[in-house]
Amino acid sequence: MTAHMTPDEFRRYGREVIDWIADYYENVESLPVLSQVAPGDIRAALPSDPPEHGEPFEAVLRDLDDVLLPGITHWQHPSFFGFFPANASGPAILGDLLASGLGVQGMLWATSPSATELETHVLDWFATLLDLPSTFRSSGSGGGVIQHSASDAALVALIAALHRVSGGRTEREGVGSGRYAVYTSEQTHSSVEKACRVAGLGADALRKIPVDPATLAVQPTLLREAIETDVRRGVTPALVVASIGATGTGAIDPVGELADIAHQHGAWLHVDAAWAGVAAVAPEFRWINDGVGRADSYCTNPHKWLLTNFDCDAFWVADRAALVGALSILPEYLRNAATESGAVIDYRDWHVPLGRRFRALKLWAVIRWYGAEGLREHVRGHVALAQEFASWVxxxxxxxxxxxxPLALVTFRLRAGDEATRALMERVNSSGELYLTHTVVDGKVALRMAIGGTLTESRHVQAAWQLLSSP
Structure with missing residues (x-):
């Protein structure tokens, strides 16, 4: 039988892995941004059967270089401008390594008190950095938790909303087709529709509200009309989702107005600020969170634009009672004195999975390494680059x-039309020199220049524009 890796072997191979990662970051700019392989190439290069006998770790690293690296789209490349950034950084990677090494399950306070209390503390820190309302701090009725992604945040917000609006009946009776409705901008991320499906409401429960042609933000009057129409039909408004930084365009909804309408009808207001929310570390961008003080929940992703590798969605609720009430199930094998005392947080009640990683370590490492000053500098630099790029366009x-x-996403197109715009995107992406993605705005195909990579500098944005603007 192959022996377990010894501590000495782990030290030796661990140094090789760290060296590999460091070399990768030193050389990533020389690699094509978009993977150049064809479908099936990677599997064809792998053995059809698993090894009968254990192999040395050198073989894993060799195949990483020879087989897997060609199939990587390099999200950490300084010329990756597609989707939204997926930042990683040295302190975050090391924090994640420490979490993997500890291998704790933080489902209960009792299963690792540090995992719970550090997460609570770091989410309070982060709320302070973003100047979020005091209702989201753990010292009151609310608090924060790290979810996998903004998709998970939308789902648990919906589950909490259904619990509150039904008086807890949905956990016992189910949701029932046509009984509840969810409202959001037609520009909002697809995760809201997925949440409707997963929660059992079905996609038909989602009302996509048209946006203002000038701002691309949802129109409050149309939201009000949609809700009033549903109420007359006997449908209960459960959840309104406001966007701060919609995926396609970066649009920012009027959160305060939407909160007024939602609460008038007993609906929960969730704010999805997945990409843009972290910009509020800089005081001059805190206007994006106007009205958030009236939200029931709020999320933003350090794993997008704040130097923390995936997965790390920061999710806060103003009143945790509905969230815990909807998700808490306590079988005998999870009972313990700390939980029974009511003096601790058990994060198993704050999301769908029971098990959970020690994600707070990487966010803690990032905040301590960069400090508030470094995080502000990171965001400000990218916003400045985006404004310069927009001026060239x-x-x-x-x-x-x-x-x-207003932030670090620029949505633009060729006046020549959809076909020309798509052809331009295909040309620049196939070059391997940069990568960007597209959306549709008012029926028009548009390109999205999302600036925010950890390693992105002015020269990379300039090179991207030269390639985009060349005949």
Missing amino acids: AADDRFELLAPH
Whole structure:
């Protein structure tokens, strides 16, 4: 039988892995941003059967270079401008390594008190950095938790909303087709529709509210009309989702107005600030969170634009009672004195899975390494680059801007039309020199320049524009 890896072997191979990662970051700029392999290439290069006998770790590292690396789209490349950033950084990677090494299960306070209490403390720190309302702090009726992603945050917000609006009946009776409705902007992320499906409401329960043509933010009057129509039909409004930084365009909804309408009808207001919310570390961008003090829940992703590798969604609730009430199930094998005392938080009640990793370690490491000053500098630099890029687009008669761009996302297109815009995207992406993605705005195909990579500098944005604007 192959022996377990000894501590000495772990030290030796661990150093090799750290060296590999460090070399990767030193050389990532020389690699094509978008993977160049064809479907099936990676599997064809792997053995059809698992090994009968254990192999040395050198073989794993060799195949990492020879087989897997060609099939990687390099999200950490400084010229990756697609989707939204997926930041990683040295302190976050090391924090994640420590979490893997400890291997704790933080489902209960009792299963590792440090995992719970550090997470609570770091989420309070983070709320302070973003200047979020005091209702989201753990010292009151609310508090924060790290979810896998904003998709998970939308789902648990919906589950909590259903619990509150039904008086707890949904956990016993189910949701029933056509009984409840969810409302959001037509620009909002697809995770809201998925949450409706997973929660059992079905996609038909989702009302996509049209946006203002100028701001691309949801129109409050149309939200009110949709809710009133449902109420007349006997449908209960359960959840309204407001976007701060919609995926396609970066649009920012009028959160305060939406909160007024939602609460008038007993609905929960969830704010999805997955990408843009972290910008509030800089005081000059805190206007994006106007009205958030009236939200029932709020989320933003350090794993997008704040130097913390995936997965790390920061999710806060103003009143944790509905969330815990909806998700708490306590079988005998989880009972313990600390839980029974009511003096601790058990994060198993704050999300769908029972088990949970020690994710707080990497966010803690990032905040301590960079400090508030370093995090502000990170965000400000990317916003400045995006504004410069937008000025180049505006000055070129061949292009047009399709959405406001107050932060680090620029949505634009060729005036020549959809076909020309798609062809441009395919040309630049196939070059291997950069990668960007597209959306549709008011029926028009548009390109999205999402600036925010850990290693992205002015020269990378300039090179991207040169490639985009060349004949």
